Amino acid sequence: MKKNKVKVQDISKxxxxxxxxDPKEFMKLPHPYEDWDSQKELKQVTEDQRNRLECSLDGxxxxxxxxxxxxxxxxxxVKKFLEGLKKLLxxxxxxxxxxxxxxxxxxxxxCQTCNDACPVYVSSGKKExxxxxxxxxxxxxxxxxxxxxxxxxxxxxxxxxxELNYTTVxxxxxxxxxxxxxxxxxxxxxxxxDNGLITHELRKxxxxxxxxxxxxxxxxxxxxxxQVGSSTGxxxxxxxxxxxxxxxxxxxxxxxxIKFPIDKKGSEILLIxxxxxxxxxxxxxxxxxILFDAAGVDYTISSEIxxxxxxxxxxxxxxxxxxxxxxxxxxxxxxxxxxxIVVGECGHAHKxxxxxxxxxxxxxxxxxxxxxxxxFEDIVMNDKVKLDPSKNDMPVTLHDPCNMVRLMGVVxxxxxxxxxxxxxxxxxxxxxxxxxxxxxxxxxxIMPSINFPDWKYNISxxxxxxxxxxxxxxxxxxxxxxxxxxxxxxxxxxxxxxxxYYEVWEKAGIHYTGLVEFIVNAMVDIKEPFIxxxxx
Amino acid sequence: xxKISFLQILNYSAVIVLFLGLLSKAIKYFTMPINLRWExxxxxxxxxxxxxxxxxxxxxxxxxxxxxxxxxQLKFMIPEILFIKALYHDNRKLWIFSFPFHFGLYLYIGGxxxxxxxxxxxxxxxxxxxxxxxxxxxxxxIIFFGIGFILGIFGSIGLLIRRSTSEELEGFTSxxxxxxxxxxxxxxxxxxxxxxxxxxxLIAARVYINGLITFNPIVSPNPMFIIxxxxxxxxxxxxxxxxxxxxxxxxxxxxxxxxxDEPNLKGSAIEARVDKxxxxxxxxxxxxxxxxxxxxxxxxxxxxxxxxx
Numbered sequence: 001m002k003k004n005k006v007k008v009q010d011i012s013k014x015x016x017x018x019x020x021x022d023p024k025e026f027m028k029l030p031h032p033y034e035d036w037d038s039q040k041e042l043k044q045v046t047e048d049q050r051n052r053l054e055c056s057l058d059g060x061x062x063x064x065x066x067x068x069x070x071x072x073x074x075x076x077x078v079k080k081f082l083e084g085l086k087k088l089l090x091x092x093x094x095x096x097x098x099x100x101x102x103x104x105x106x107x108x109x110x111c112q113t114c115n116d117a118c119p120v121y122v123s124s125g126k127k128e129x130x131x132x133x134x135x136x137x138x139x140x141x142x143x144x145x146x147x148x149x150x151x152x153x154x155x156x157x158x159x160x161x162x163e164l165n166y167t168t169v170x171x172x173x174x175x176x177x178x179x180x181x182x183x184x185x186x187x188x189x190x191x192x193x194d195n196g197l198i199t200h201e202l203r204k205x206x207x208x209x210x211x212x213x214x215x216x217x218x219x220x221x222x223x224x225x226x227q228v229g230s231s232t233g234x235x236x237x238x239x240x241x242x243x244x245x246x247x248x249x250x251x252x253x254x255x256x257x258i259k260f261p262i263d264k265k266g267s268e269i270l271l272i273x274x275x276x277x278x279x280x281x282x283x284x285x286x287x288x289x290i291l292f293d294a295a296g297v298d299y300t301i302s303s304e305i306x307x308x309x310x311x312x313x314x315x316x317x318x319x320x321x322x323x324x325x326x327x328x329x330x331x332x333x334x335x336x337x338x339x340x341i342v343v344g345e346c347g348h349a350h351k352x353x354x355x356x357x358x359x360x361x362x363x364x365x366x367x368x369x370x371x372x373x374x375x376f377e378d379i380v381m382n383d384k385v386k387l388d389p390s391k392n393d394m395p396v397t398l399h400d401p402c403n404m405v406r407l408m409g410v411v412x413x414x415x416x417x418x419x420x421x422x423x424x425x426x427x428x429x430x431x432x433x434x435x436x437x438x439x440x441x442x443x444x445x446i447m448p449s450i451n452f453p454d455w456k457y458n459i460s461x462x463x464x465x466x467x468x469x470x471x472x473x474x475x476x477x478x479x480x481x482x483x484x485x486x487x488x489x490x491x492x493x494x495x496x497x498x499x500x501y502y503e504v505w506e507k508a509g510i511h512y513t514g515l516v517e518f519i520v521n522a523m524v525d526i527k528e529p530f531i532x533x534x535x536x
Numbered sequence: 537x538x539k540i541s542f543l544q545i546l547n548y549s550a551v552i553v554l555f556l557g558l559l560s561k562a563i564k565y566f567t568m569p570i571n572l573r574w575e576x577x578x579x580x581x582x583x584x585x586x587x588x589x590x591x592x593x594x595x596x597x598x599x600x601x602x603x604x605x606x607x608x609q610l611k612f613m614i615p616e617i618l619f620i621k622a623l624y625h626d627n628r629k630l631w632i633f634s635f636p637f638h639f640g641l642y643l644y645i646g647g648x649x650x651x652x653x654x655x656x657x658x659x660x661x662x663x664x665x666x667x668x669x670x671x672x673x674x675x676x677x678i679i680f681f682g683i684g685f686i687l688g689i690f691g692s693i694g695l696l697i698r699r700s701t702s703e704e705l706e707g708f709t710s711x712x713x714x715x716x717x718x719x720x721x722x723x724x725x726x727x728x729x730x731x732x733x734x735x736x737x738l739i740a741a742r743v744y745i746n747g748l749i750t751f752n753p754i755v756s757p758n759p760m761f762i763i764x765x766x767x768x769x770x771x772x773x774x775x776x777x778x779x780x781x782x783x784x785x786x787x788x789x790x791x792x793x794x795x796x797d798e799p800n801l802k803g804s805a806i807e808a809r810v811d812k813x814x815x816x817x818x819x820x821x822x823x824x825x826x827x828x829x830x831x832x833x834x835x836x837x838x839x840x841x842x843x844x845x
Contacts, residue, residue, distance in 0.1 A: 007707045083821070093820060095569040095813040095831075100793045103565070107785045110708040111634075113627040133708065159710025186576055188626040190634075191782045192789030197574065211822040223824065319572075320825050323835035340596070354592060355573050358800045359810045360835070366802055374595045409577040409590025409797075433577045433588035 006128040008137050011171050012163035016050075017059050018129060018171065021455075025125030027462055030469045031476060032507050042458060043451040053450075054170045058129065061450040062177040063214050065170065074166040077210075081169045082146060084209030085139075088201055089147070096319045100194055101201050105140050108133065108193045110159075114185035119436045119463035120178060130459075132185035132195035135175045138162060139198055173212055176202040180441035180460055181316065182402040187434065203317040213317050217443045221313040222321040226328070229305030230275040231313060239308050242278050243301070250286045254526050258293045260285075263336065264300035270338040271299045271372075272310035272329065272353075274346035274489035281492060284345060287516040287530065288372075294523065295384040297375070300336060307332035310343055311489075312352035316442045326357035330365040340368040342375055345514045347401030347488035348441075351408050371404065373487065376519060377413035380420060386524040392422040392531075394483050396518070397471040399428070399464070399495070400435035401488035409433075414487055414515055421522045422485075428471040436463045438486070440494025456494070457501040465498055468510060478509035481533055487515040505534050540753055543765060547748060550769035557776025558784065565788055569816070570809040575797045580612035581605055582797075590797060598799070609795075618642070633698060637691025640724065643684030650677035651738070655745045678738055681731055688724035692717050716780060719771055726764035734758035 006019055023037040045055050054065040068074050087093040088101065114132045115121050121130040128134060141162035145155045155161055162168070176199055183196035206212040214221075225231040229239065243260045251257050261267065271292075277284040292299055302308055306328040314322025330353075333341050343350045353361075354369045361367070379385060398418055404410045411432050418425040430436070438445070439461025447456075472482050486492045495512040504510045511533055521530040578588030583603035591597045615621040620638060623631045654673045657663045663670060696717045699709045735741055740757040744765070747754035757765075775781065800806045814832040821827055826834040 005707065080821070087818075087820060091569050092816040093818045095816055096572045097574070099565060099568040099571045099788070100574055102568070103785055103789050103793070107779050107782045107789070109779065109782065110705070110713070111627065111630055112704045112708060113623060113630065115704070117626070128707075137708065157710065158712045159708075161710075183576055186794070188622065190620060190623045190626075191786055192794055194574075194789075194793075208820040208822050208825060211824070218824075320820070320831075320834055323831070327835055355575065359570060359572050359806065360814075362800070362807055362810050362814070363802065366800060366807075368596070368598045370595070370597065371592055374593060374597070377593075378595045406577055407575070408592055409575075409579065409582070409585070409588065410592050411577070411587050411589040412585075413593055 008134065008141065009161050009163065011129075011138055011175075012165050012168040014167045015056065017056055019058050019127050021058055021060075021124065021127070021459075023458060026458060027123045027125065027466070029462070029466055030473060033465075033469065033502065036502070040458075043454040045451055049450060054174060056167070057171045057174040058127075058178070058455070060174075060452055060455040062174055062444075062447055062452045062455075063212070064449050065173050065212065067170070068166070078164060078166055078169055080210055081172075081205070082142075082164065084205040085143065086147060087209060088205055089143070094201075094204075094319075097197065097201060097204075100197050103192075104136070104194045104198055105143055107191050108136065108140065109191060110137070111190070113190060114188050114193075114195060117184045117188045118179075119182070119184070119439070120180070120460050123462035124459050129175065130178060132179070135172065135179070135202065136193075136195040136198040138168070138172065138175075139202060142168075172202065173206055176206060177214065177442075177444075177447075178455075178460075180402075180437045180439065180444060182437035182441055183406060184402075184434075184436070187406070200316070204319060207318040208320065214443060214447050214449065216446045216448070217313045217317055218321070221311075221443075221446070222318065222325060225306060225309055225311065225313070226321075226324055230309035231311050232275045232279055232309065234275055234279065234309075236303055236305055236308075239275070239278070240303055242282075246278070246282050246286055246289075249282065250290060253286070253528065253530065254290055258289050260289055261300045262303050266337050267298050267300035268339045269297065269299035269342045269375075270307075270333045270336055270340070271301055271342050271344060272307070272349065273301075273344035274311050274349055275309035276311070276489045276493065277344065277346075280496075281489070281514065283517055283530070283532070284489075284514045287514070287520040288344065290520050290523070290526070290530075291376075291379065291385065291516060294525065295379045297379075299342070300338065302332050302336065304332045304335075310346055310349035310353070312349060312357075313443060315348050315352040315356060322352060322356065323360045326353055326360050327365060329353055330357075330361045330367055333367045334364060338367070340370050342370050342372050344372055345487040345489060345516065347403035348490060350401075350410065351403035355408050371408075371410045371413075373404070373410050373413040373417075373515070376417055376516065380417045380519060385519075387421055387519070387522040388524050389421045389423055389522055391522045391529070392518055393424065394422075394481050395424040395426070395472060395475050396422040396483050396485055397426055397428045397468065398431065399438060399468075399484055399486040399488075399491055399512075400431055400433075401486070401491050402435065402437050402441055404488065405435055406433045414485075417515065417519065418485065422518055426471060428467040436467060438464045438488075438491040438494040439498065440490055445490045445493040445497070453497065453501075457498055461494060461498045464495075465502060465504075468495075468504075469508065472508065472510060476508050478505070478507060480509055482508075482510045483531070484510060484512040485515055485518060486512050540751070543762060544748060544754060546769045547765065550772035554772040554776055558781065561776060561781060561784070565785075569813045570806065571793070573796065574793055576794045579795045579797055581609040581795060583608065591799075598801075602799075629702075630698065633691050633694030635691070636687040637695055637720075640684045640687030640689075640691055641720075643680045644688060644724070644727070647677050647680035647684055650674075650680060651741060651745045652749065654742060655749050659746050659750050674738065674742070678731075678736075681727065681738065685724050685728035685731065689721060689728065692721040692724065696721070716778065719767070719774075723764065723767045723771060726760055726767060730758060730760040730764050734760055 055061050118132045124130050141160040144160040179199040181196045186194045221231045312325040581604045583605040819827050
């Protein structure tokens with residue numbers, strides 16, 4: 001055994017920190033980042049934060065969970081965790097994922113084939129705790145030892161050596177948020193074990209039983225979404241005002257007044273955007289409006305609370321919240337009498353309402369849901385608007401959002417479009433269903449807690465950074481302006497932060513945008529370039 | 537009349553336990569409620585989408601006929617089942633031993649099936665053992681057993697070495713894993729020794745199988761054969777309760793989860809199963825969940841309350 005190698009059972013042993021992260025051990029980045037890691041240091045938590053908050057896993061804080069001092073309360077905490085674990089394995093409490101979870105817990109051969117598929121594990125320099133199998137194995141051992149009441153010696157013989165204590169549970173809370181749920185590991189498992197699902201279920205246990213979830217995902221996320229109308233905090237009136245502002249902005253850009261159709265009953269389509277687009281990337285909903293106007297698409301946008309925000313954070317951590325938001329979306333579509341719901345450029349919104357909620361939205365709520373990619377393809381490939389590809393003369397690569405591609409199978413429409421309208425389009429490797437996550441998946445993109453962003457930029461987003469740089473290695477000169485097409489709000493958020501952290505625009509001239517922006521940029525009728533570049 | 541031996545009773549018991557064990561596992565999984573969709577692409581039965589896409593790529597996909605390809609699925613499944621193709625691509629170091637190990641087991645099972653076929657043909661259908669077809673079956677059985685034992689021994693020793701020396705597997709290997717591999721190694725080794733030293737033509741084995749399927753007492757076979765049969769019987773009793781049943785679990789995990797992309801259509805069986813599941817009463821304790829309510833209630837109650845705010 002390698003000296004100081006962290007073992008599965010070490011998670012239970014109290015220590016200042018289970019692993020130390022050293023940028024020098026991280027996966028190397030290509031030119032011009034050969035020396036980057038020797039120059040940058042990871043942000044450390046303060047001693048005060050270390051005393052108050054759980055940061056004994058890897059020194060990073062995704063949740064900021066307050067430590068519990070009293071022994072009695074710690075015991076209660078552990079007991080409650082075990083109660084939740086029991087519930088995960090009952091059909092009444094977890095019919096949603098009981099079968100895949102039970103199979104994944106019972107059938108891992110522990111061959112470690114999945115490890116190298118995980119961008120977090122590889123990017124970190126192969127830290128033990130980031131193996132896809134590590135947290136799964138912790139949970140599996142707890143189930144086998146504590147729920148099946150194995151005595152200690154038997155647990156050791158059968159590979160279930162673990163101690164369930166306060167330290168274990170506190171570290172598990174953080175560890176549940178060191179995986180982006182991209183499920184790339186599952187593609188390589190010879191048996192089909194789903195370590196991503198086990199992480200998902202662990203998050204659910206914490207949320208549904210102990211009420212523990214990252215504040216940005218739960219309190220300010222799905223709860224705010226249901227109560228205020230949007231996870232961005234944007235209330236209905238602010239949303240309507242924002243649309244008016246965007247209409248003025250569009251008029252300035254394209255010289256034509258284009259209205260957002262709001263609450264238009266009987267429309268063919270209810271279009272739902274991730275509301276973050278309206279605030280962070282208004283050019284995206286504007287481009288939808290310009291394109292749909294030109295192509296004569298009959299659609300509406302809802303101004304009902306929940307209805308103007310397509311996100312569904314429940315997908316990442318809580319089945320009840322997932323169901324509530326999905327049902328609300330479907331109810332609004334039903335009230336508007338639309339024929340279908342079209343999801344804007346948001347990967348997790350795609351999967352949540354199209355795939356996962358397919359077995360929540362029953363009977364009259366079962367309104368067809370469609371990806372905007374299919375609609376774009378129809379418009380572009382059938383020449384419903386006049387396009388001039390030479391207007392997109394920059395080198396372009398495509399980032400595949402996991403939720404849209406590996407987890408939903410929407411792979412080719414976006415490629416067929418780019419091949420037609422972006423002459424310098426090239427793939428990054430690997431791509432399509434074998435893509436790498438942007439590093440911001442499963443909520444990471446919106447989690448700015450303490451020093452967690454440093455972890456994201458250096459570990460979960462590192463593989464994407466590498467892929468993007470490699471796609472443009474022959475034109476890496478910052479004077480050549482290059483674009484990453486990322487048809488997902490969450491991925492764009494992560495790319496924005498990642499490119500800023502690594503000063504990529506300055507060093508390599510790479511920027512990012514969505515897909516519809518490329519289509520509008522190529523429209524013959526739009527005289528000025530629609531795609532904008534950062535100011536230098 | 538001679539009595540049926542203890543060894544035969546052990547054999548029959550092992551087959552019964554194996555059958556009941558696997559049946560109880562099948563019942564456990566097949567009676568679980570419908571789960572939410574959790575597919576993972578590529579899905580080989582999606583027709584005309586070699587890039588790994590789904591029907592979600594089509595405009596108005598629900599208005600189009602659902603096109604599946606059995607050939608596409610078989611093209612993926614056969615190399616996967618026979619040669620563990622995915623492992624060949626993703627973990628060659630393991631495949632070098634895992635493939636012969638598993639293929640050896642397939643051949644071993646195949647050898648038994650051939651023995652059984654031969655016995656049924658001669659004992660129940662009364663075909664002459666001089667017939668060409670019987671000779672072929674008998675010869676094939678010898679080949680299957682011979683190669684199966686050699687591959688099984690090579691694979692299990694290789695896997696044991698890998699488990700003991702690989703840094704990657706350290707900390708994830710338990711005494712149980714070694715026990716399982718050694719168990720299979722002993723079965724394979726005792727079989728090979730019996731075949732080479734005592735029963736080259738599988739004559740004793742055929743007599744034994746004949747006795748088993750006709751419920752007749754059996755003439756004492758060679759001692760190594762007895763060891764082999766005892767080990768095998770014990771293994772069959774142990775097997776259904778281990779993760780080694782992954783060959784069956786793989787069907788569920790791939791076919792019924794990873795590749796399960798059947799849409800929920802109005803009036804379908806899926807809709808009825810979802811309806812039933814939404815009626816389960818959950819008792820999650822977190823404050824945002826209405827503990828003790830049905831899923832259909834908590835999933836809508838919260839929304840209604842929020843509307844009133």
